[in-house]
Amino acid sequence: MIRIDPSEVSTGKLHGMMLGAIGPRPIAFASTIDEEGNPNLSPFSFFNVFSANPPILIFSPARRVRDNSTKHTLENAITTKEVVINIVNYDIVQQMSLSSTEYPDEVNEFDKAGLTMLPSEKINSFRVAEAPVQFECKVNEIVSLGNEGGAGNLVICEVLLMHVKKEILDDDGKIDQYKIDQVARMGGNWYTRANMGMFEVPKPLSTIGIGIDALPEDIKNSTVFTGNDLGKLGNVERIPTNTEVGDFVNNNSDIKGKIQDANLIEIHKFAQQYLDKDDINTAWNILAAIQ
Structure with a gap:
């Protein structure tokens, strides 16, 4: 600089x-x-x-x-x-x-x-x-x-x-x-x-986001996710539970098939597609499925 x-x-x-x-x-x-x-x-x-x-x-x-x-x-x-x-x-x-x-x-x-x-x-x-x-x-x-x-x-x-x-x-x-x-x-x-060039950024008023520092290490240090991606992932009240993730994956056969044999980079890129659409819940369930 x-x-x-x-x-x-x-x-x-x-x-x-x-x-x-x-x-x-x-x-x-x-x-x-x-x-x-x-x-x-x-x-x-x-x-x-x-x-x-x-x-x-x-x-x-x-x-x-x-x-x-x-x-x-x-x-x-x-x-x-x-x-x-x-x-x-x-x-x-x-x-x-x-x-x-x-x-x-x-x-x-x-x-x-x-x-x-x-x-x-x-x-x-x-x-x-x-x-x-x-x-x-x-x-x-x-x-x-x-x-x-x-x-x-x-x-x-x-x-x-x-x-x-x-x-x-x-x-x-x-x-x-x-x-x-x-x-x-x-x-x-x-x-x-x-x-x-307008876009909406949801701002929680009643809940507190977990923050980027609380993200799993593989997500926090990902070579795929941008700072904006991490900001979205850190702006949730909690990470989905194992039960919630299991139910989500079992009810979404297309997603289950994509993540079954994918490597970490591929999964991060797959989750990023949903982050780009502001579908944070789906992105988190994809990522939590491999934790």
């Missing part, structure tokens, strides 16, 4: 390496107004949710690396103590990118990006009508992280009102992770479209 000491490289290079390594990052499409009521709209990928009670979102408009100047969004947040954070989906990603152009103060990025200003209910800043979710927020605090170019400014926002388009909800009233069709920022000019 290469080593990078932040004190020995330029801010620009460090910035690029950090953003290339840390991602995908959600995007805060921040809408603010200045003290005269002029709107501003700009995206920020230093952003996330940090609390539900109170509901807190934080984004960071960093000082520009090239000239140490601050952004209009930060100046407006300091002055008005409010912001609308709009969520970006694939339908508006190009318009969002266009709005990041450094237009002069008097230019309305809503107009430049062809987006619709929608009045908020609890604050004066406008919402992006096309955004699937919009958060009306008051700014509780702004924490400056430095005075040099590249320094962040944590804008700590408390959600006063959340707007969600009905079209992105599932039958249970929850946000459907496919329908919302979010995009996220990566390094350079790269973005990712979330619903093109």
Whole structure:
């Protein structure tokens, strides 16, 4: 591995390496107004949710690396103590990118990006009508992280009102992770479209997994299984008993035939096929049959 000491490289290079390594990052499409009521709209990928009670979102408009100047969004947040954070989906990603152009103060990025200003209910800043979710927020605090170019400014926002388009909800009233069709920022000019690469990872809430350290040695040291495979196998409450394994094998003649004369590597590869399909129970019964 290469080593990078932040004190020995330029801010620009460090910035690029950090953003290339840390991602995908959600995007805060921040809408603010200045003290005269002029709107501003700009995206920020230093952003996330940090609390539900109170509901807190934080984004960071960093000082520009090239000239140490601050952004209009930060100046407006300091002055008005409010912001609308709009969520970006694939339908508006190009318009969002266009709005990041450094237009002069008097230019309305809503107009430049062809987006619709929608009045908020609890604050004066406008919402992006096309955004699937919009958060009306008051700014509780702004924490400056430095005075040099590249320094962040944590804008700590408390959600006063959340707007969600009905079209992105599932039958249970929850946000459907496919329908919302979010995009996220990566390094350079790269973005990712979330619903093109989503997968589910079951997380036990009522049981405790045995852990990889408790796996039988031949499984733990297998040349076949990946770290993800071992993680799935270790995420069970217990290994099947001999009785359970016997019943399973006897009731599945195809599996019984495959493992009867197979060597260890072949059995591991066979079990891996079921792990790839998230059929952990079958994989474990195959493996436990030879223990």
